[in-house]
Amino acid sequence: MTAQPPHPRPIRFQSLSDADTACAAAADLGVPLLLVSVPGAAASAGAGWFRAVAARAAARHPSVAMTAVLDCADRPGDALGALSAGIGAILFTGRLDVAERLADIAAQHGVRLLTALPDALDLRGVRDPRRACRDWLNGQDGGHVTE
Structure with missing residues (x-):
């Protein structure tokens, strides 16, 4: 079980357009990319x-080392x-005892199970997603951060 993901600046997406923009x-x-679906x-x-969605975004941007969660x-x-379904990385935020059993499975x-996520850029409602992604991945916070 992995408490935190390998990349410290995840971006949440809800569409192929969002994923493509982040990539x-x-x-x-x-830079590498931690692409995380919206909650739930x-x-x-x-x-x-x-x-x-993750496969199409990865295919369009083969140079990006992307982890999709x-x-x-x-x-x-x-x-x-x-x-x-063969998803390679999942985020589970439920009870610890359940997370431990899921981590074993x-x-x-060969799947990475995350139980926490650092603050993430949420692209929902962002006017200029490309700029927000660039700023976020450069270490700036444009005010669209979620936990």
């Missing part, structure tokens, strides 16, 4: 949608579904 900014800057996306959009909130069933599948 383009990371490519411009030559495993329940609302599903693992298949997430996998397709599906947010399963505190729903262990969604986390298990993500594991079954995730490890058997």
